Amino acid sequence: MKRALITGITGQDGSYLAELLIDKGYEVYGIIRRSSSFNTARIDHLYQDPHEWGVRLKLIYGDLNDSSSLNKIIQKVQPDEIYNLGAQSHVRVSFDIPEYTAEVTGLGTVRLLEAIRETGVKTKFYQASSSELFGKAKEIPQNENTPFYPRSPYAAAKAYAYYITVNYREAYNFFACNGILFNHESPRRGETFVTRKITKAVARIKYGLQDKLYLGNLEAKRDWGYARDYVGAMWLTLQQEEPDDYVIATGESHTVREFLEEAFGYLDMDWNDFVEIDPKYLRPTEVDLLLGDSSKARKKLRWEPKVTFKELVKMMVDHDLEEMGKQVFGTGTPANGRREKKIPILQTV
Amino acid sequence: MKTALITGITGQDGSYLAEFLLEKEYRVYGLIRRNNTINFERIAHIQNRIEFIQGDLLDQNSLVEALKISNPDEVYNLAGTSFIPACFDQPILAAESTAIGVTRLLEAIWTTKPDTKFYQSSSSEMFRGAIEVPQNENTPLSPQNHYGIAKAYAHWVTLFYRQNYNLFAASGICYNHESPHRGIEFLPRKVSDGVAKIKLGEAKHLTLGNLEARRDWGFAGDYVKAMWLMLQQDRPDTFIIATGLVHSVRDLVEIAFNYVGLDYRDYVISDPKYFRPDNKILLVGDYSKAYNILGWKPEVTFPKLIEMMVKADLERNGKAQT
Numbered sequence: 062m063k064r065a066l067i068t069g070i071t072g073q074d075g076s077y078l079a080e081l082l083i084d085k086g087y088e089v090y091g092i093i094r095r096s097s098s099f100n101t102a103r104i105d106h107l108y109q110d111p112h113e114w115g116v117r118l119k120l121i122y123g124d125l126n127d128s129s130s131l132n133k134i135i136q137k138v139q140p141d142e143i144y145n146l147g148a149q150s151h152v153r154v155s156f157d158i159p160e161y162t163a164e165v166t167g168l169g170t171v172r173l174l175e176a177i178r179e180t181g182v183k184t185k186f187y188q189a190s191s192s193e194l195f196g197k198a199k200e201i202p203q204n205e206n207t208p209f210y211p212r213s214p215y216a217a218a219k220a221y222a223y224y225i226t227v228n229y230r231e232a233y234n235f236f237a238c239n240g241i242l243f244n245h246e247s248p249r250r251g252e253t254f255v256t257r258k259i260t261k262a263v264a265r266i267k268y269g270l271q272d273k274l275y276l277g278n279l280e281a282k283r284d285w286g287y288a289r290d291y292v293g294a295m296w297l298t299l300q301q302e303e304p305d306d307y308v309i310a311t312g313e314s315h316t317v318r319e320f321l322e323e324a325f326g327y328l329d330m331d332w333n334d335f336v337e338i339d340p341k342y343l344r345p346t347e348v349d350l351l352l353g354d355s356s357k358a359r360k361k362l363r364w365e366p367k368v369t370f371k372e373l374v375k376m377m378v379d380h381d382l383e384e385m386g387k388q389v390f391g392t393g394t395p396a397n398g399r400r401e402k403k404i405p406i407l408q409t410v
Numbered sequence: 411m412k413t414a415l416i417t418g419i420t421g422q423d424g425s426y427l428a429e430f431l432l433e434k435e436y437r438v439y440g441l442i443r444r445n446n447t448i449n450f451e452r453i454a455h456i457q458n459r460i461e462f463i464q465g466d467l468l469d470q471n472s473l474v475e476a477l478k479i480s481n482p483d484e485v486y487n488l489a490g491t492s493f494i495p496a497c498f499d500q501p502i503l504a505a506e507s508t509a510i511g512v513t514r515l516l517e518a519i520w521t522t523k524p525d526t527k528f529y530q531s532s533s534s535e536m537f538r539g540a541i542e543v544p545q546n547e548n549t550p551l552s553p554q555n556h557y558g559i560a561k562a563y564a565h566w567v568t569l570f571y572r573q574n575y576n577l578f579a580a581s582g583i584c585y586n587h588e589s590p591h592r593g594i595e596f597l598p599r600k601v602s603d604g605v606a607k608i609k610l611g612e613a614k615h616l617t618l619g620n621l622e623a624r625r626d627w628g629f630a631g632d633y634v635k636a637m638w639l640m641l642q643q644d645r646p647d648t649f650i651i652a653t654g655l656v657h658s659v660r661d662l663v664e665i666a667f668n669y670v671g672l673d674y675r676d677y678v679i680s681d682p683k684y685f686r687p688d689n690k691i692l693l694v695g696d697y698s699k700a701y702n703i704l705g706w707k708p709e710v711t712f713p714k715l716i717e718m719m720v721k722a723d724l725e726r727n728g729k730a731q732t
Contacts (some may be wrong), residue, residue: 071446071447072446072447073446092446094495095491095493095499095500095503096445096449097418097420097421097422097492097493097593098420098445098449098452098593099447099448099449100445100449101447102447103447111635122495122496122499122500123499123500124470124500124503126500126502126503126506127500127501127502127503127506128502129500129501129502130499130500130501130502130503133499149444150446151444154464156443157464157465157475158444158465158466158469158472159469159471160468160469160470160472161444161466161468161469161472164468212412244488251446251447252448258545267659333559335566380520
């Protein structure tokens with residue numbers, strides 16, 4: 062049985078990837094950050110109490126800020142594949158906590174790579190790189206050869222992580238790959254990201270729980286795909302003969318305004334009646350247009366996105382409507398819309 | 411109107427303290443760590459009355475910025491890696507947040523707004539290897555694990571800024587304190603949740619470690635009041651906050667099961683796998699200084715505390731069941 066180790070398993074991508082790998086028969090280990098509150102909502106449905114089941118998902122306390130924890134975990138787990146999805150992943154927030162973002166998103170990657178080198182564990186390594194690397198893009202669309210121009214502390218940290226991954230591949234012959242993923246969304250997207258913020262607001266407005274939605278830049282243009290499609294590309298990246306870097310994107314871009322039209326329009330509402338601009342949500346430096354060219358991945362990985370922009374928006378609105386409906390009509394679902402599941406019992410290293 | 415800034419506001423103590431200060435008509439700011447998962451479950455009922463600032467004890471300038479934004483009269487530092495087993499898994503991070511984080515915060519106060527009053531949440535874990543019983547403010551520190559060692563550093567650095575920089579920096583050495591807001595990985599909550607699940611037919615038994623282990627357990631709601639009182643004095647000081655009484659795990663489970671009309675002996679399994687090396691001495695606090703100077707004493711008794719927790723977990727689990 063293959064063993065995979067995932068950082069960022071409690072996040073959107075981590076949860077979809079864990080599902081995919083368990084389906085493929087992997088044993089999955091997830092590193093989770095210590096938090097005094099619940100932070101496993103996205104994977105609770107996968108989790109079963111190890112006291113009762115011989116389960117294939119195990120959670121371990123660890124942190125990208127703590128190299129000792131990473132060394133111990135890699136030594137213990139002896140994974141075949143490592144997926145580094147852990148990061149301070151919010152671009153706007155990275156302007157508030159730049160030092161912390163650099164530690165986790167940037168240095169965290171080299172701590173993992175060093176842990177692999179230090180322990181001598183034979184493992185493949187996937188680094189979650191980001192279209193934010195292209196930032197103020199030098200060309201349209203962007204492919205694997207487009208020069209980077211990071212425009213936020215987040216993107217600068219991701220650029221470091223990208224290059225250090227390439228360096229370990231070249232210097233130490235690591236099977237280390239970058240997936241340069243363009244924006245990918247889903248009903249599990251964090252609620253402070255613009256897409257989910259919109260679809261959640263649409264549902265709340267529909268139920269009369271909210272009457273205004275405050276947003277930043279409506280003209281930002283993004284290439285939005287579906288997260289479940291994208292984790293498939295991550296896995297494929299590590300199943301190749303040779304390690305390489307790939308752009309993963311839909312090749313279609315839309316403005317935030319179009320997202321609004323689609324989301325509100327789906328419920329026959331006009332977004333103009335509800336949306337207001339709050340400068341607090343503007344980034345100090347903006348990235349105007351991101352559009353990915355994923356022809357390399359389509360050719361070599363035989364990967365392609367399945368869910369279209371329209372379907373994605375609809376899926377997210379439907380999901381938020383359903384969750385909100387449960388709350389409004391009081392079907393006993395707690396405020397986060399999910400039933401409390403069994404609490405993960407953590408392995409210690 | 412007074413203004414307070416709370417770190418660790420999403421945790422047990424932070425939620426009770428925020429509630430308490432809001433009742434006293436404070437303007438309350440909360441420093442929050444970036445988390446992709448919403449983690450406001452303990453403060454959901456008051457979150458609209460709190461102003462949140464994104465920041466991290468690992469990020470120096472975010473703390474300076476938080477002080478500039480909130481311009482607080484009082485800062486309560488309740489943040490840190492608080493679960494001891496997690497400190498063993500990630501000792502460096504635990505030291506970064508629980509120990510060095512305090513220096514970062516004190517430096518930020520000193521350079522930004524030095525007349526701010528500062529409360530540091532210290533812990534009875536600093537006495538883990540002590541040889542006197544009960545412990546008081548003069549008992550020498552003898553931490554014996556990553557958590558206690560980080561807390562000892564934080565305590566000492568708080569004293570240092572009090573003595574050398576003249577900051578109003580108080581330290582409250584709190585013994586174990588529990589509540590319905592306690593994290594489920596901590597023993598008393600594990601028991602109250604387990605009892606509720608058994609009562610509701612969702613679980614058959616409850617596996618615990620050593621039933622004879624004894625602790626000084628108080629109610630978190632009482633303890634946050636002591637924190638506040640420390641910052642209302644004329645001068646900063648160090649205080650032990652405790653109940654002065656100890657109870658065994660066996661007492662705890664007995665009260666919890668009795669409350670729902672069950673006999674704990676039918677359900678509790680004591681598994682040696684969970685036994686922790688026992689202390690040489692008993693951790694129990696002498697709070698007479700807090701009583702004399704702050705006029706503080708614990709209000710909620712141990713049986714009332716456990717019953718309150720079981721009742722809350724019955725409601726919580728019952729709701730999830732429907």
